[in-house]
Amino acid sequence: MKSKDIQDIVLSKYLNGDTPTKIFRDLSGGVGLATIKRWCQMIRQYGSIELSSPPGRPRIARTSENIRKVKNRCRRKRRVSPRKLSMELDISERSVRRILKNDLGLRPYKKIAEPALSDDQKIKRKQFANWVRTNFRKEETLKILFSDEKLFDIDGIYNSQNERVWAVDRADADKRGGIKEKRKFPQKVMVWLGVCSKGITPLVIFDEGTVDHACYIEKVLPVALKYDRWPPNSPDLNPLDYSIWDELANAISWNKAKSKTILIQQLKSSINKVRESVVFESCASWTNRLYRVYQNNGNYLRE
Template identity: 30%
Template sequence: MDAKRELVISLFLKSFRPCDILKKLKQLGINERFIFRTIKRYKETGSWKILPKPGRKRTVRSPKAIKRVRERVRRNPAQSGRKMAKELGISQSTMKTILKDDLRLISYRKQRVHGLTEKQKAGRVQRCRQLLKRHGGCEILFSDKKLFLLQDHHNQQNDRIYAAHLSDFPRDKLAVQGFQNVSRVMVWGCFSKNLKVPLLFIEPGVKINTKYYIDNVLKNHLLPIVKKHYKKTPYCFQQDSAPSHQTKATQAWCEDNFPDFISSKEWPASSPDLNPLDFSAWGYMLGKLGSTKGLTVDTFKQRLEKVWNEMPQDIVRASCNAFQQRLRLVIKAKGERFELD
């Protein structure tokens, strides 16, 4: 680095302009900011060398202490900063500075995910490989159901309020209330990269058995829409392994009425990370719903429909196009989840 600074000043003393110096030295990885700062330092101090900073040397936050913290983190990344500070005999503020400024580390919260057995992992890998081979070029129509609660969505990580004191805000602005007997709305959604099927609301108390699923969801709701949209264009229907989906009657109906579909024996079990509605659409809708305080169930349904209908097709298309890449990521991860839910 010193050689680069010396080279910049030697060209500057030969009356080269900063833009000319940049053209000559750009291939060395020198940028415009580096050139201006070096010239400014030379004009102010008469030297291109960086002078030592004033003030006393570090005592507690020394290179030795930083090295010790780095080694501890390498051995156990889950150890708390408070515990490390106590064991190393340094303050919590110093430990925080070492972790953040010196080691450039970020504290991530652990998240709860659905567990996968070894059998499930092996099954995910096997079925993902089959899906890559069998449905490589066909447009897939993804489907899923979602239970929405008529209460404000709360993100524990990102829902924050900045203030000097908590007393600056009224209590109702600081809390997100949750109720046991909150109203619920069950919806069934379906889309492909070129089609977004209108939401279907499942009435409260309805048990989605095989007959209800075939008659009300597939036959009367989905089939007329896809026939009108696709006509003779081939497509593939996807559904998860819910009990009403994997019965012999449902599988036979799908085989008779869809040009192609992913059977219950093909779709990987416990795989919400592969369904675009699970990993993309439902989260998008929760973020767009806003406050639901004071809404009736009917008004809430209208808002759900509005958010669904206004969801940009670019987002839908991108999430559908990510399917094959996610299949490869599951294979690469040997069946493990490649991202946190």
């Protein structure tokens, strides 16, 4: 409760005949008895509570000058570190965070990694979206086969920002799996997969290296797609990239994948765990994504 609200309560209760001691008890110690007596004396003298200065300890860090400096710094540079600001202004990092959040109304946002699209690529993405929407009905797009290749390594999937371990301290967190060991040169496997609304193709596993152009055509595609209209740099339009690969990766028992051979076994067994509903929904939502691309002038789609 704000100080002004408490003052209004004290004023109302005192005018209704409550003593300072009773008001103190009713507020459950929210304000000291000596403060309440002083306020009641003001009410008797002036008819209201008049404070010469704001209650509480005066600000020594979140001053108007420091707020102005932080605001100007944020305008000059896109990346602002509370730790560096605290060193520059000689105030605590906690005070800097309060200035950023409470005084300036700012929030920290993580940088988002996305493909760098040229103006020409944006135009092609928009043209592609319009071409599909003009020439194909919804039920026809459900027959389209999407394909992609992805590199898996035996270290598995790991997101340092999203994965958390709840524990009483760091040592307890370490015991509960709070350490993710990363090999310097983990063994890797390149796989290819196709998907449409009816299901997914068998995995094509390249266990002897990565996929170059010749290998891709020879082992995956019987003929080169001479009239391929797929826009460049557009993983956000491929159901494999925005849905299926994550589904497959989450189905793998990564604690068992200790070698390249076992990783391949896990890939082959986990492909059967990809849910049909996820496959269908990711393909069925494709035309909606095309519409969004067309509406935002070919820019990359953010989830």
